Amino acid sequence: MECSASARHQGAADRRRASRLLSQLTMRSDRLINDGLARVDARKWHYAVLASLQEHGPGSQAELSRRSGIYRSDMVGVLNELAERGLVERVPDPADRRRNIITISARGRRRLLRLDKVLDDLHDELLAPLSPNERDQFVRLTTRLLDHHTRPS
Numbered sequence: 001m002e003c004s005a006s007a008r009h010q011g012a013a014d015r016r017r018a019s020r021l022l023s024q025l026t027m028r029s030d031r032l033i034n035d036g037l038a039r040v041d042a043r044k045w046h047y048a049v050l051a052s053l054q055e056h057g058p059g060s061q062a063e064l065s066r067r068s069g070i071y072r073s074d075m076v077g078v079l080n081e082l083a084e085r086g087l088v089e090r091v092p093d094p095a096d097r098r099r100n101i102i103t104i105s106a107r108g109r110r111r112l113l114r115l116d117k118v119l120d121d122l123h124d125e126l127l128a129p130l131s132p133n134e135r136d137q138f139v140r141l142t143t144r145l146l147d148h149h150t151r152p153s
Contacts, residue, residue, distance in 0.1 A: 036122040053104035
């Protein structure tokens, strides 16, 4: 089946639109990361919670939801999975017995180190066509764009 000139032009135009390129790269990146984490029996939300706890310390479910970008309604399920594996600990908050404080366990810290290595390898795969300098530049530029579009008005 032949492509029309109009369809070829549209395809070429899409390749010049940053939003389209970013969208396509995001889809492929998500697939790569999700598949790679699944091979080691993990999910990106597991990593997000463990990394948040390691970086920012213990927190309530609501705090973890804000820090990680996981919807509050989904956070309970993620925390249940992590607690069942012994990767986090939940204890009642002494200041408010209605909420729990979540802490990363020693086992969770070891798991996070393993997941960091898995993600490093996956990022190397994602960015394979770029030189080390291009990778650094890509990260700087995308960070600048994200910071610009996520800062408070």
